[in-house]
Structures are given as structure tokens and as C-alpha cells.
Amino acid sequence: MSLPVHFKHITASKNKVLQRLALLRTDKQTRLKEGHVLVQGLKTIEELANKGHVFRTIGITFDENNLPIRSPALEVVRQSLQDHDPGENNSKTKFQSTLSTSTSTAKGRGPKLQANHYVATSRLATTRILGTDSPVAEHEVWAEVRIPDHRHFFSLNICPDQDLSTSSTATTTAQQDSISGKPSTSKTIERMLVLDRITDPGNMGLMIRAAKALDWDASWHTPGTVDQYNSKVVRASRALCLDWPSRTADQGPLSRPLNKTRVMSSMLAPAGWTELELFLAQRRMTLVVADMLPTGISGRLAQTFLKEPSLRSSESQRGSQSEDSRATVNPYELVWWNWPASLSQRQVPSRIALVLSSEHHGVKSRQQDEQDQEAKRRLFERAIRVSIPMRPEVESMNVSTAATTMMWELNKLIARHDLIPQIIDTE
Numbered sequence: 001m002s003l004p005v006h007f008k009h010i011t012a013s014k015n016k017v018l019q020r021l022a023l024l025r026t027d028k029q030t031r032l033k034e035g036h037v038l039v040q041g042l043k044t045i046e047e048l049a050n051k052g053h054v055f056r057t058i059g060i061t062f063d064e065n066n067l068p069i070r071s072p073a074l075e076v077v078r079q080s081l082q083d084h085d086p087g088e089n090n091s092k093t094k095f096q097s098t099l100s101t102s103t104s105t106a107k108g109r110g111p112k113l114q115a116n117h118y119v120a121t122s123r124l125a126t127t128r129i130l131g132t133d134s135p136v137a138e139h140e141v142w143a144e145v146r147i148p149d150h151r152h153f154f155s156l157n158i159c160p161d162q163d164l165s166t167s168s169t170a171t172t173t174a175q176q177d178s179i180s181g182k183p184s185t186s187k188t189i190e191r192m193l194v195l196d197r198i199t200d201p202g203n204m205g206l207m208i209r210a211a212k213a214l215d216w217d218a219s220w221h222t223p224g225t226v227d228q229y230n231s232k233v234v235r236a237s238r239a240l241c242l243d244w245p246s247r248t249a250d251q252g253p254l255s256r257p258l259n260k261t262r263v264m265s266s267m268l269a270p271a272g273w274t275e276l277e278l279f280l281a282q283r284r285m286t287l288v289v290a291d292m293l294p295t296g297i298s299g300r301l302a303q304t305f306l307k308e309p310s311l312r313s314s315e316s317q318r319g320s321q322s323e324d325s326r327a328t329v330n331p332y333e334l335v336w337w338n339w340p341a342s343l344s345q346r347q348v349p350s351r352i353a354l355v356l357s358s359e360h361h362g363v364k365s366r367q368q369d370e371q372d373q374e375a376k377r378r379l380f381e382r383a384i385r386v387s388i389p390m391r392p393e394v395e396s397m398n399v400s401t402a403a404t405t406m407m408w409e410l411n412k413l414i415a416r417h418d419l420i421p422q423i424i425d426t427e
Contacts, residue, residue, distance in 0.1 A: 003062065004081060007118045010125065017119065021057075021129045021144065028227045031147070032250055037229040037242070040130050040142045042072035044239045048145055049111035053242060057144035058113060059129070061136060062120035073139035079113040115143065131231055147229060150245035153189060153218055156254045156278055189245075189283060190350065191216045191410070194276065196357040197224040198399065204228065205236020206400035207356070208244045212237075214407045218245040220279075220353070221271055247271050247279075254279075274375040276353075286349035287383040290356050290406055292396070293335060294426045301329045302392040329424065331389040334409050336423045338385040348413040348421055355383070356403050 003009055010017060023030045025038050036056055039045060045058070058080070060073035069077060121129065126136045193211060198204055204226050211219065226233065228241050228248065237244070247254075249271040269275065280287060293301065329335060339345065388397065388405055397405075413419055 003120055004077060004118075006080065007060075007062075007077075007120050009062065009120045011122070013125070018121070018125055018129060022131070024144070025129065025131050025231045028230070031227070031229050035147050036144050037147055037234060038130065038142060038231065039145055039234060039239045039242075040132075040136075040140070042075060042141050045113065045141060045143045046111050048143075048239060048242065049113055051243065053148075054146040055113070055115040055143050056146065057117040057119060058115040059119045059121055059126070059142050059144075061123050061126045061138060061140045063122060063138065066138060070139045072141050076113060076118075076141050080115075080118050082112070145239075145242065148242060150218075151247075151251050151254065153245040154220075154247045154254055154279060156275075156282060189217045189285075190352075191407075191414075192285065192353045193219040193403065193407075194222070194287075194353050194355040195219055195225050196222045196355055198356065198358055199224070199226050200358065200399075201226050201230040201232035202236045203358070203398065203400040204230070205233040205241065207403045208233070208237040208241050210400070210404040211407060212240045212244060214404070214411055216407055218247070220276055221246055221248045222276075223249045223269065223272060269369060269372055272369075272372040272375070273379060274371050277375045277379055280353055280379075283351065285351040285353045286343075287379050288349075288352050288354050288410075289380060289383045289385050290354060290402060291385045291387055293387045293389070294337065296426060297329060297335060297337065297387075297424050298392065301331060301335075301389050304329055304331050305391050329389060330422055333389070333422045334406070334413075335387045335389055336384060336421045337387070337426045338383065339423045340382060340384070343384075345423055346420055347417050348410065349384075350414050352410060352414075354386075354403075354406060354410070356399055356406075358399050 008017075012018075020030075021038065024034060024036060031037055039048065045055075049055070058076055060069070060076050062069065062073065068074075123135055123138060123140075126140055126142065127134075130136060130142055193207065193216065195204070195207070198207075198221075208219070208228070221228065225248070227250075228244070228246055233241050249269070252270055254270075254275065279285075292298075343349065386406065388402060390397065413421060
């Protein structure tokens with residue numbers, strides 16, 4: 001039994017296609033240049049196809065000495081035959097009996113898997129392409145999918161002598177959707193993550209997956225943050241990173257002013273703090289920094305944890321409802337501090353940009369240029385701080401765990417408009 005004629009069977013280990021695909025996985029600059037990324041698994045590929053993603057290549061694992069072809073590779077072959085001449089090499093005839101007896105997927109079910117190229121590679125070659133720690137399954141499938149362009153979600157409207165303190169939410173205009181090619185309107189970003197030098201791809205992938213699950217809108221990646229399309233990010237996020245709007249330095253300037261302006265966007269560091277300051281002002285978003293508790297508050301919290309569990313809850317509840325800002329810290333609620341007097345203490349701002357940094361780096365850095373350092377200083381001076389109460393013997397939480405916890409808690413606080421957050425005086 002031979003492969004359908006439209007499948008290219010690659011056997012040479014030094015084949016240029018294999019080399020290019022392996023480089024696509026390992027090299028960020030290659031991904032940027034080609035605008036594609038690799039994904040693995042039929043379920044992931046079908047989910048992407050259902051959402052309208054575009055595939056350049058779909059590949060199957062194939063061994064002439066291990067026939068017949070079985071699912072999931074068989075399903076890819078079946079789908080591909082629907083888009084090619086049935087008479088080509090009598091491919092459809094040769095596979096007809098196999099299709100009817102070896103696959104549990106009924107004809108016509110599932111999304112239509114279309115690609116410009118179809119290839120078949122050995123298990124060894126497929127493992128090399130995907131870079132998995134152990135050999136891939138005998139009939140594994142993978143695909144090369146186009147990276148969507150999400151820049152229009154972060155458009156800036158810069159006018160001469162713009163007053164950032166009174167700027168209104170940026171007006172969105174119809175854009176060409178990067179996936180389907182159909183006109184759409186830019187998404188309103190109301191809850192956004194600001195990932196500050198997150199370098200671990202596993203953490204990045206888990207945060208994107210959690211953010212999608214918890215209905216957050218987008219993320220802003222400061223310079224030094226890991227590539228969103230790193231293979232480990234793709235794997236950890238279950239390829240949800242392809243549907244996740246993000247602002248990164250690799251995208252270049254957001255806009256180019258026609259005239260001289262007080263702030264020249266084309267001169268700003270892409271995805272830097274100065275550009276973020278503009279974006280937050282135009283979208284009327286409040287910056288919230290996830291931070292460690294100050295010493296004074298953590299000391300009070302430690303005293304709370306020394307009490308019996310039955311006493312913690314009752315005393316903490318009384319403290320959180322007290323007008324005394326130095327009351328006992330409730331260990332089961334987020335702790336808010338550096339709360340500005342200009343904001344109501346009866347509810348959390350509904351439009352939030354939550355800053356998250358790795359445990360190693362924290363929220364301080366000397367790596368930004370002078371302009372960005374000044375913008376970050378301004379932002380952080382007026383930013384609200386929020387912390388997760390932890391037992392004193394635990395130094396920190398994994399950033400993806402902390403992010404998930406905070407997003408879930410913030411969702412509840414934003415939804416309950418009359419809920420008073422636990423605001424603590426740090427002085």
C-alpha cells in the first residue's frame with residue numbers, strides 16, 4: 001500500500017524540509033521570518049481548524065513496514081483525499097477499504113483539514129521535528145500553522161499634544177481578521193496581563209491557558225519575556241497561544257504619527273513601559289501589580305497563622321470589615337495596598353492590567369532604557385498593589401499558580417460590585 005500521491009514521503013535525514021521544520025521549532029528568528037509555528041496532535045489540529053486557522057503543512061508519521069496506516073494519521077489521509085483528484089495514482093481506491101475498516105471517525109465528521117503541503121515522515125524524523133523527549137507515537141500527526149496578527153487589538157490613537165490624563169478609550173475600527181480574512185472589530189481589552197520578563201516557557205503557556213479559561217482578554221509582554229510561540233509555550237498552552245492576543249517587542253511600533261507629537265510612538269521601545277503608559281491611559285485601565293507583602297503586613301499575617309484555624313476565620317472576618325486599616329489580615333482573601341485615595345474603596349476597578357513577574361526577577365529591573373525606566377517609575381508609583389496571603393515558611397508561589405489564583409479572585413471581585421476588598425494600610 002502506497003501513500004496518496006499528494007503526500008511527500010521524506011526519508012533522507014538531511015532533507016531541507018526537515019531541517020527547516022526543526023529550525024522553526026528551535027529558532028525564534030525563523031518563526032518570526034516565516035510566520036509559522038508547529039503544533040502536535042489531531043485534537044489540537046482539529047480545534048485550530050474549527051477556529052479557522054490556516055495550515056501550510058500537515059504531516060503524518062509513516063512507516064512502510066508498519067501498515068496499514070491507523071488513526072490519527074489515517075484521519076488526516078482521509079480528510080486530505082477530499083481535496084484532491086480521486087484519480088490521482090488511484091489513491092482513493094487504494095485507501096477505500098482501509099478507510100471503511102480502520103477508522104472510527106465517520107465520513108463528514110469533524111473539521112476539514114486543509115493544507116498547502118502534506119508530508120509523511122518516519123517516527124525518528126517526526127521526533128526530531130517536534131523535539132519531544134521520547135519517540136512520538138507510530139501514527140502521530142503534526143502541522144505547521146500560521147501565526148495570527150493580533151497587533152490591531154493594541155492600536156494607539158496618538159494626537160498632537162495629547163493629554164494622557166484625560167484620554168478616552170481608544171476607538172476601534174474594522175480590521176481584517178488575521179485568521180479568517182473576514183472584517184471584524186478590534187476586541188475591547190478590559191482585563192489584561194502584563195508579563196514582565198517571564199522567562200520560563202512552561203509558566204507562560206500555563207498562564208495563557210488559565211487566562212483563556214478565566215475569560216481574560218490579552219497580555220502585554222515587556223522586553224525580555226519568552227517568545228509566546230516557543231515550542232514549550234505551545235505545548236503547555238495546548239496551542240491556545242495562537243488565539244491569545246499579545247503585545248510584544250517583535251511586532252514593532254504600534255502606530256506612526258503623521259505629524260510631530262508630544263510623544264512620538266515610532267520612537268518608543270516596542271512593548272516597553274512608555275508605550276504601555278500610553279495604552280493604559282487611552283484605554284482607561286488601572287495598573288495593578290502582583291507583589292510580595294510588605295514586611296509589616298506579612299508580620300501581622302504570620303501572627304494570624306499562629307492562631308487555631310477556627311479562630312483565624314472569625315477574627316480575620318471581623319478585621320476585614322473593620323474601619324481600622326491595621327486590623328488583622330484575613331489570610332483567605334487577597335490583600336490590597338497602596339490604594340489611591342482617588343478610587344472608591346467599595347469596589348475593584350473593572351478595567352485592570354495585572355503585572356506579573358517571575359519569582360527570580362521580582363518587579364524591579366535596571367535593564368530598561370532611561371525613558372522606559374521613568375515611565376515604569378511613574379506607573380508603579382500610582383499602581384495598586386495586590387498580594388496573596390501565604391504562610392510565613394513559604395517564600396513565594398510559582399508565577400503561573402499566582403496568576404491563576406489572582407485572575408480567579410479578581411473576576412469575583414469585579415463581578416460583585418458592592419464587595420469591599422481587603423485594603424491594608426502599610427504605614
